[in-house]
Amino acid sequence: MPEETPPTTLSAPSVIEQFINVLTTYGLQIIAAAIILVVGLWLAKKIKALFVKALQKREVDATLVGFLSSSLYGALVVFVVIAAIGKLGVQTTSFVAVIGAAGLAVGLALQGSLSNFASGVLLILFKPFQAGNFIKAGGEMGTVVEVNILTTELKTPDNIKIIMPNSQVMGGPITNFSAHPTRRVDMTIGVSYSDDLNKAKRLIEELIEADQRILKEPAPQVAVANLGDSSVDFVVRPWVNAADFWAVKFDFTKAIKEKFDEAGVSIPFPQRDVHLFQEHAS
Secondary structure, X not given: OOOOOOOOOOOHHHHHHHHHHXXXXXXXXXXXXXXXXXXXXXXXXXXXXXXXXXXXXXXXXXXXXXXXXXXXXXXXXXXXXXXXXXXXXXXXXXXXXXXXXXXXXXXXXXXXXXXXXXHHHHHHHHOOOOOOOEEEEOOEEEEEEEEOOOEEEEEOOOOOEEEEXXXXXXXXXXXXXXXXXXXXXXXXXXEOOOOOHHHHHHHHHHHHHHOOOEOOOOOOEEEEEEEOOOOEEEEEEOEEXXXXXXXXXXXXXXXXXXXXXXXXXXXXXXXXXXXXXXXXXX
């Protein structure tokens, strides 16, 4: 029988030589990759901290600050890792392509949500309204309860909860009734053509003067604005604090009716005369 050849084993010097060759060939690349990784992660943390300070200085919502800073830090970490792997000689083109394809797929799948998110970022950054404001937006009216990343919550005057996508809020005009501390109450009051206009105006001005909620500045306006079909119309425009708007409007409407009744000034209403003709049989 032929003699069996004993298995070859690597001697200690050959292993050491291979290790030295690896270090000689890839040592500088490994050191450079490690430096890129360490320094890159350190810079990512510093950039994140500066970004957070910049947002906090602008008084951006804390939820948005956390989300944006975490997203920025994650993107920087991915960039640093890819750069470190590339320094080792690994082709990173495929990594970038996979990340890009994944991002595109996620973007297409979450197109509506991303639109709401972008709108939420704009609402939080530019603050066209804030919690507690009474607004009209997206075809709805109500008091703002909360502005989230994806939705805005309103409460209607009759205590109904409305949750709207932020893209719907940003997709049209936004009317903020609480943006300014004062508001003008616009009312139209008609009197009969047979009544004394100066008397009617004086009665209106007396009511304005007696109501302590009506501001002196800007000065209220009382003027004849229209000669209607059945009435002479006064425009009455007093200024009030925003919180008193509806109370003044309702109270003044009631007070002007009572005042006119006491003074004998009539408030006309549309009337129709019906004339009946009787035909005689021939």
